[in-house]
Structure formats: structure tokens, C-alpha cells
Amino acid sequence: MRKISVAHSPDADDIFMYYAIKFGWVTPKDAVFENIADDIESLNQATINGVYDICAISFALYPFVKDDYALLKTAVSFGNGYGPKLVKKKDVRLKKNFKVALSGEFTTNALLFKIAYPDARVTYMNFLEIEQAVLDGVVDAGVLIHESILTFDDSLEVERELWDIWQELAGKELPLPLGGMCLRRSIPLTHAIDYENTLIKAVKVANKNKHILSDMLIERGLIRVDAPTLDKYLDLYANDDSIELSELQYEALDKLYELGFKHGFYENLIKSREFLIPSEYEELRAK
Template sequence: MSKIIVAHSPDADDIFMYYAIYFGWVGSKKIRFLNLALDIESLNEGALDSKYLISAISFGLYPFIRDNYALLNTAMSFGNGYGPKLIKKKGKILKNNFKVALSGRWTTNAMIFKMKYKNARIVYKNFLEIEQSVLSGEVDAGVLIHESILNFDSSLEVEAHLWDIWVDFIKDTLPLPLGGMAISRSIPLLRAIEIEEILSNAVKVAVNNKKILSSMLENRVRVNKDELDTYLNMYANKDSITLSQIQLQALNALFKIGYDNRIYKDLINIKDYLLPTTYKNYRFS
């Protein structure tokens, strides 16, 4: 039995989508899955160094790692009318060159933020430190991600929703691509397809048994029961099982605005970077 580490973030949606495997509801006789939880920027930097065979990543990173990783067709998070929030102290007027804390250079929210606020002075923080950095006055503002968007200090207010910035950039209301799973191209194709099927099944089982699994996660996440339910409805739902056509369009829209703003050297079509699952049918036909 081979061992495969799945690296994911410690936020509730990633844990939720993986833990059907952790609890033994889904698995394989050939593969033993182990998990490693790290903050999203550590995962992004690890993917840049090809450190993990399977890793959660920010979608904004993907064009930079496309030669070494394929994008999995499952376990992804999109915002649909919501997403990361730029917060500040109530009543504070932000100058053109305000100082802001972001959760990492390679995150999708950082990409969108930098296209909008070109003169902002950026510092990078662990996502768990951003709210306190604003409260202490170390920075003028910060972009909250993960569960932090649901419940932050009452002395803070939202300056801007990244969803609104996204919609303004693409001139459409496609869902906002936030994060997905990438798999190393060093894994043989048939094995990679098998892994994708297992992970997809794990997400499906989790979504279909949400009430049971959520109760098992309550002591493993940073939010209360009601907030967990809200958060999973947003980021770990039926739309996380398999990439839809509209999600594929959204990813291409993300890569297009990144290309237009000279973040990416090349314009890619995400369909060229998914696992060719039809190979399995041809191989055994």
C-alpha cells in the first residue's frame, strides 16, 4: 500500500471535504491517505517547490505551477455573491497608499486586491493574525479570509468586498474562484485519476452527510456550530464535488484578468490542465 499525503488548509471547508477519508468512510485498498494541515500561503509556497504530491492551492497561483501540477476536478471553493473582505477600523478613511495585511503573496485575494489597490503598502501575515494587526494599528486595513469573514471585532467594518471588485473586473457575475486542489504530474496518470475519484467521492459523501460530519468536526474548527453550518454552506457544498461549466468559465476569467494585468506571462485555458479522465476508458476499452 502506497502512502499519499494530502496537504490542505486548517479552515473548516478543507477539513470537511477531506475528513470522510480521515474517518474511514471513503478509502482505497491500494492507497493510504495521510493529511497535513498548513496555512494557505505555506501550501502555495510548497507547491511552487513541488513539495507535496497533492495540495490545496489558491487558484490565483495555478498558472505558475501548471507545468508541475494538474488541477483536480474536485474539492474546490468558490464565492458566489461573497468572498474575502477588506476590513478597517470603523470610521477610518483609507489613504491612497494605506498599509494593508494580506494572507500571502500567492493567494487569489492578494492578486485581486493588488489589481484594484495599486498603491497600497502590503505586508503579508498568517491569515489568523490579520484582524489583530488591524485592531492594533499595525496596519490600516486587512483582507479577511476563511472563517474570519463571519465574525470579526465590532470595532471593525468592511471597506470593500472582494466579490464586488471581482465582478467589476470581469463585468459578469461568475463565481469567484478561491482555492482548489492540485496533483503532482510525477504521479502516474491512472493513479492520479484514481486519487481524484477517491477525493471526489469523499467530498460527495461529506456533502451528503453534512449533519453527521459537521457534528464530528465541531471541536476541530475555529467557529461555533451555527457559524460552521453557514461557512460550509458557502464553501463546501454540492458545487465543490465536481467543477461545473460555469466554474470553468470563472477560472478562465480569473486567468484572463491576471494575464491582462501582466501577472501571468501566458493566457491558459483551464480545460487543458485538468486530468484527462477519458484516458482510463481508452486504456481499458
């Protein structure tokens, strides 16, 4: 049995979308998935260094790793009217060059923030530390991600929604691309197709059995939030739109990469569909 390393973040939506495999509800063919959980920027850096076979990444990272990893069309997280939040202490006025904490250099929120606030002084830290850094005055503001967008301290207020920044930059209402998964290109194509299909099935099964799976995750202490917050969070980021990329989501990804190229963050302009696993090979091979 081949052992395939699958890395995902420890936040609720990634765990939810993967654990149908961990709990044995869905199993890959002729392979064993070994899962690793780490914060998203650590996973971004690990993907740059080619550490894992399959890895969750920020969508903004993908153009940097496209030659070594194929983009998967499942286990995706998009914002739709919501997303990361730029927060500060109440009644604080931010200067043009305010100091801000972001969750990582290659995160999608960092890309959009730096386009919108080119004069801000950026520092990077683990996403779990950002709220406290703002409260302690270590930074003037911070961009909150994951579950913290629902649970931040009452003494903080939202300066700006990343969703609003995205809509302004995109020029039309598109879902906000946040995170997805990628797969090492050196994996044989037939195996790669099997692995992606396994992940697609896992997300489908998770969504279909949402309440059962959520209860199991909470009972085992795998989630940082309580049941009502988990339900709300999964409604945002792990839902029917997470199973397979839609036409609108492809358009949103292409707009993200266009913006990154236009503002000098990427050397080349890419189109997301050109970097998927060619799953049609399986059908052609069967003919």
C-alpha cells in the first residue's frame, strides 16, 4: 500500500472536509492517507519546499508552486459576502503606515491586503496570535481568519472586511478565493485521479452527514469552538460549494491571479483550469 501524506490546517473547515477519511467512511484505493495538521502559512512554506504529497494551501500561493503541484478542484474554501476581517481597537484611528499583523506572506488575505494598503507596515505571525497582538498593542491592527472572525474580543472592531476589498479590486461580485488543495505532479496520473476522487467523495460524505461528523469532532476535542459556532463556521466555509470548483469559482480564481500579476506579485499570468489534474484521462482510457 502506498503511503500518501495529506496535510491540512487545524481549523474547523479543513478538519471537517478531511475527517470522513480519518474516520474510515471513505478510503482511497490501494493507498493509505497519512494526515498532518499545521497552520496554513506553514503548509504554504512546506508546499514551496515540496514536503507533502497533497497539501492545503492558500489560493494566492498557487502560482509559485504550479510547476510542481497540480491544483485540486475539491476541498475549497471561498467567502461569499464574508471573509477575513481587518480589526483594531475601538476608537483607534489608523495612520497611513499603520503596523498590521497578517497570518503569512503567501496567504490570500496578505495578497489582497498589500494591494489595498501598500503603505502599511506588515508583520507576520501565527493566526492564533493575531487577536492578542492587537489587544496588547504590539500591532495597530490585524487580519483575523478562520474561526476568530466569529469570536474576537468585544473591545475590537472591524476596520474593513476583506470581502469589501476583494469586491472593489475584482470590479464585480465574485466569491472570495481563500484556500484549496494541491497534489504533487510526480504522482502517476491514474493515482492522482484516484486521490482527487477520494477527496471529492470525502467532502460530499462530510456535507451529507454534517451533524454526525460535527458531534464526533467535538466529542474528540478536535475543534477549538463550541457546537453553535462550529455550525455557523461550517455554513460559511465547508458546504456544497466546497465539493468541486464551479464556473464562478474558476472566474474568481482567475481574477485573483490577474490582480496578483497586475500588481507585480506574480511573474506570469495563469488560468486556473490549465493546472488541474486531467481527470478526463480516466474516461478516455476506459474507451
